[in-house]
Amino acid sequence: MLILSRKKDQKIMIGDGIEIWVVDIRGDTVKLGIKAPREVKVFRQEVAEEIEAANQAALRSSLDLPFPDVGDPKDRS
Amino acid sequence: MTLETKAYGPVEIDEKQVLEFPQGLLGFEEHRHFALIDAHKKPFFWLQSTDNSQMAFILIKPSIFRNDYDPGVAQEDFQDIGAEGPDDCLVFAIVTIPESGPMTANLQGPLFISKKTRKGKQCISPRDEYKTRHDILEEMAAGREHDADPLP
Numbered sequence: 399m400l401i402l403s404r405k406k407d408q409k410i411m412i413g414d415g416i417e418i419w420v421v422d423i424r425g426d427t428v429k430l431g432i433k434a435p436r437e438v439k440v441f442r443q444e445v446a447e448e449i450e451a452a453n454q455a456a457l458r459s460s461l462d463l464p465f466p467d468v469g470d471p472k473d474r475s
Numbered sequence: 476m477t478l479e480t481k482a483y484g485p486v487e488i489d490e491k492q493v494l495e496f497p498q499g500l501l502g503f504e505e506h507r508h509f510a511l512i513d514a515h516k517k518p519f520f521w522l523q524s525t526d527n528s529q530m531a532f533i534l535i536k537p538s539i540f541r542n543d544y545d546p547g548v549a550q551e552d553f554q555d556i557g558a559e560g561p562d563d564c565l566v567f568a569i570v571t572i573p574e575s576g577p578m579t580a581n582l583q584g585p586l587f588i589s590k591k592t593r594k595g596k597q598c599i600s601p602r603d604e605y606k607t608r609h610d611i612l613e614e615m616a617a618g619r620e621h622d623a624d625p626l627p
Binding site for chain 2: 436437438439440441445446448449450451452453454455456457458459460461462463464
């Protein structure tokens with residue numbers, strides 16, 4: 399694994415199209431800006447696990463659907 | 476064809492209602508075929524597995540409570556289902572209705588279904604503003620208040 403040190407406002411380039419920018423460093427949190435082509439998927443590692451957990455919770459949903467006031471019918475397209 | 480459903484027991488469906496999710500849903504990769512069925516109550520739909528009657532998800536169109544919903548999913552996801560982009564697709568969010576607490580929708584893992592190929596995929600939104608549990612009724616109410624604001 400390649401390990402690089404970067405300071406605030408410095409960047410890392412990956413290939414021709416991906417740019418990672420250290421936007422801010424506060425305490426133990428690094429804020430990164432990521433520029434990547436549309437075909438490249440970028441997401442936090444925990445997101446897939448969160449979606450899996452949400453799917454499991456959704457499967458245990460009550461079968462009794464509430465009847466919300468859906469507001470203006472034009473929004474129902 | 477007749478399909479055994481979780482919500483309504485046996486339901487007569489058209490083969491055109493059957494969708495293929497080549498990669499399944501996250502955590503449920505083994506289930507690839509689902510029928511999209513109108514729920515008896517609008518604005519909901521059921522995504523009912525065709526091989527397991529107990530495997531069914533409640534869906535809603537995110538535009539009903541977020542008319543600016545734009546999850547910005549990767550182009551690669553559209554290629555996986557034979558779509559050019561979001562305009563060729565139907566988009567749904569999976570709904571959770573807990574025993575107690577608010578009904579929520581997952582805007583972080585939306586389902587895109589190609590209108591042309593009838594293939595679907597659960598995509599991941601890279602945008603931090605979208606979470607797995609959006610309170611549908613609360614956001615609907617907030618949206619209406621926002622619409623009612625007089626223009627500056």
